[in-house]
Amino acid sequence: MTLRVATVQPFTVPADLSANIAEHARLLRIADADLCVFPELSLTGLEFEAIAADDGLWLTPDDPRLEPLREACRASAVHTVIGLPLLEDGRRYIGSLVLGPAGETVATYAKRNLHNSEEELFDAGERQVIIEVGGRRLGLAICLDAADPEHPRELAEAGAEVYVLSALFSEGQEDRLLDQVGVAAGHGMWVVLSQYSGKTGGMAAFGGSGVWKPGGAAEVRLGGELSEWAYATITGEAS
Secondary structure, three states, X not given: OOEEEEEEEOOOOOOOHHHHHHHHHHHHHOOOOOEEEOOOOOOOOOOHHHHHHOXXXXXXXXXXXXXXXXXXXXXXXXXXXXXXXXXXXXXXXXXEEEEOOOOOEEEEEEOOOOXXXXXXXXXXXXXXXXXEEOOEEEEEXXXXXXXXXXXXXXXXXXXXXXXXXXEOOEOOOHHHHHHXXXXXXXXXXXXXXXXXXXXXXXXXXXXXXXXXXXXXXXXXXXXXXXXXXXXXXXXXXXX
């Protein structure tokens, strides 16, 4: 059973939903994959001051402004994981929205582990989320979640075969990125990481998105280029 995945380093226009939705939709329409993964808060960037000041930057799962992304998923028959400021059940999250190949909402996930600065603006998520794509079980994670060793362990014990991580690792955190990928891969899961390249929220990221095999060997990695793809085919059984 195989699953073709694509991890993306898009160019995110700071706090510009319209521009970023259009670019995400463009990328989804040319995706040659079963699953396409974008970074943390990819529809706005990590622009916390702007997000705090503008209620219009928050999105519900059924927000009509997301329709171009749904249309793009239908056009390419692709699943996607998109990062957004998520408004759900009266709470505000750093969220992931999973759309399916019919444009449907498959799941939402809320970041469980927040930085101190994030706690002032966002609520912490309280649940683990596993979705099924192409017969494979995928566990969702956002950035600091991966720094908590219990997070990937719980997902692996719940049957996840792939750890899907949307993140921002800033310059100087290359070792941290590899350590966190290694923990998840050490539980026998594939790891799919999408993170930023360039600046967002005043932080400079170095790219390096990619896919790692169970055990931690890199299958494919990007450099620092923007709007670049890393493709990999997940095969066999997770070990």
